[in-house]
Amino acid sequence: MANEVNRRSFLKAAAVAAGPAVIKARGANDKINIGWIGVGTRGDYGIRWLKEAAPNDVQLAAICDTCGPYITRGIANVQKTWGNTPATHKDYRELLADKSIDAVYIMTPEHLHRNMAVDALNAGKHVYLEKPLAHTIEEGWDIVKAWEKSGKICQVGTQNRSSMLYRKAKEWIAQGMVGDVHYARAFWYRNSAPNEPAWRYAIPPDATPENTDWNRFLGPAPKRPWDKRRYFQWRLYWDYSGGISTDLLVHQTDIINFMLDKTTPASVVASGGIYRWTDKDDDRDTGDTLSAVFEYPDKFQINYSSYFGNVRYGYGEQIMGTEGVIEVMNRQDLYFYPENYARVPANVKARPPIHLNGKADFNEVDGVQGHFKNFIASLKGTEKPIAPPPIGQEAAIGGHMATIAYKNKKMVLWDAAAKKTKFV
Numbered sequence: 047m048a049n050e051v052n053r054r055s056f057l058k059a060a061a062v063a064a065g066p067a068v069i070k071a072r073g074a075n076d077k078i079n080i081g082w083i084g085v086g087t088r089g090d091y092g093i094r095w096l097k098e099a100a101p102n103d104v105q106l107a108a109i110c111d112t113c114g115p116y117i118t119r120g121i122a123n124v125q126k127t128w129g130n131t132p133a134t135h136k137d138y139r140e141l142l143a144d145k146s147i148d149a150v151y152i153m154t155p156e157h158l159h160r161n162m163a164v165d166a167l168n169a170g171k172h173v174y175l176e177k178p179l180a181h182t183i184e185e186g187w188d189i190v191k192a193w194e195k196s197g198k199i200c201q202v203g204t205q206n207r208s209s210m211l212y213r214k215a216k217e218w219i220a221q222g223m224v225g226d227v228h229y230a231r232a233f234w235y236r237n238s239a240p241n242e243p244a245w246r247y248a249i250p251p252d253a254t255p256e257n258t259d260w261n262r263f264l265g266p267a268p269k270r271p272w273d274k275r276r277y278f279q280w281r282l283y284w285d286y287s288g289g290i291s292t293d294l295l296v297h298q299t300d301i302i303n304f305m306l307d308k309t310t311p312a313s314v315v316a317s318g319g320i321y322r323w324t325d326k327d328d329d330r331d332t333g334d335t336l337s338a339v340f341e342y343p344d345k346f347q348i349n350y351s352s353y354f355g356n357v358r359y360g361y362g363e364q365i366m367g368t369e370g371v372i373e374v375m376n377r378q379d380l381y382f383y384p385e386n387y388a389r390v391p392a393n394v395k396a397r398p399p400i401h402l403n404g405k406a407d408f409n410e411v412d413g414v415q416g417h418f419k420n421f422i423a424s425l426k427g428t429e430k431p432i433a434p435p436p437i438g439q440e441a442a443i444g445g446h447m448a449t450i451a452y453k454n455k456k457m458v459l460w461d462a463a464a465k466k467t468k469f470v
């Protein structure tokens with residue numbers, strides 16, 4: 047019941063900004079002016095994806111980053127992709143002060159999301175914010191509140207919701223194709239060569255303390271001396287990341303919530319550690335091995351696992367119903383398998399297995415193009431965002447609960463009335 051109330055309040059909040067609070071038309075040829083905060087790995091790709099998603103509606107007017115070499119690369123990317131030279135900023139607040147900017151994309155490390163998103167919404171900008179919504183549950187509520195107050199459009203970057211494969215899976219589940227559902231498995235496995243440790247992404251060779259603004263990178267995080275590993279490989283440190291749970295798992299708990307109309311789990315247990323990448327010079331905090339069990343209030347469980355030492359089984363979500371399985375593998379393939387145990391009812395056994403492929407059947411690589419399109423269409427007032435902050439927060443809560451359970455080696459409960467976690 048508490049969860050139902052919680053769900054209703056989420057939906058009510060979601061409806062607030064889903065109206066026509068959009069960019070004012072300035073003239074027939076005017077475009078939506080976008081500012082881009084964070085032109086690192088995701089941002090660099092995103093600048094190109096946006097051109098494919100909205101070639102005629104948008105102008106990429108400004109970029110902001112604290113890394114000199116990435117700014118240089120970002121200018122070249124915008125010139126090549128969009129044909130203009132963007133304004134550049136090192137301080138995101140300067141970009142937000144530019145009245146001509148209608149909306150911002152925020153693609154910076156997790157610990158910076160709260161301040162950037164809240165400041166952007168308070169400055170009257172519409173926001174596309176990468177997942178996870180924020181670095182903590184409390185910071186996530188700050189974003190939800192700022193968004194409610196602002197009346198602006200905000201899309202959180204959990205793009206699986208815009209993938210046709212997951213939408214089709216949701217439809218099939220609603221039609222009863224897999225019977226009753228009480229159990230799902232999800233996993234994300236990776237591997238890499240011994241000299242390419244997981245999440246030790248390449249550090250630009252020309253990055254120096256002089257051209258990389260360490261203090262702005264730290265933002266609200268604890269102060270410490272310049273450390274390029276922390277700057278460029280921030281996922282490996284608790285100060286800036288919740289590790290596997292908030293980086294990878296949130297996509298998967300989010301999409302299971304979406305497919306099955308779930309919200310927040312009632313409890314989470316998690317366990318794991320740094321098992322594979324144990325070199326004595328590797329100072330990582332966050333684990334390379336995680337197993338977590340999510341218990342939902344209405345007799346439903348997610349069994350989650352992630353490991354960075356074997357990639358055989360890849361990425362997937364498997365919805366295991368009493369009459370069959372629906373699974374999405376590697377964000378590319380959707381399968382339906384009917385149950386086939388001894389004396390299975392004939393009508394169940396008769397259901398033919400199905401396989402759909404994202405590229406072949408829907409002409410999509412993953413959901414990101416659709417997610418960008420949905421954001422731009424929302425700015426134009428023709429659609430509603432599919433992943434507004436309350437939805438991003440629901441996904442992030444599960445991730446944060448798993449991180450808290452992993453770090454404390456304790457079961458974590460969700461107190462829906464207080465909107466926070468507690469221990470047993």
Ligand SMILES: NC(=O)c1ccc[n+]([C@@H]2O[C@H](COP(=O)([O-])OP(=O)(O)OC[C@H]3O[C@@H](n4cnc5c(N)ncnc54)[C@H](O)[C@@H]3O)[C@@H](O)[C@H]2O)c1
Nearest residue numbers: 084085086087088089111112113153154176177203262263
């Ligand atoms: N939706 C997805 O599938 C997906 C995939 C990858 C990453 N992401 C998300 O995208 C975000 C960025 O991840 P990434 O892999 O691109 O990281 P990254 O480290 O490659 O890029 C982060 C960028 O932010 C810049 N930056 C740091 N501090 C800044 C500041 N104060 N002001 C402006 N810029 C600053 C860095 O210089 C860097 O260019 C994260 O939230 C991550 O979880 C989402």
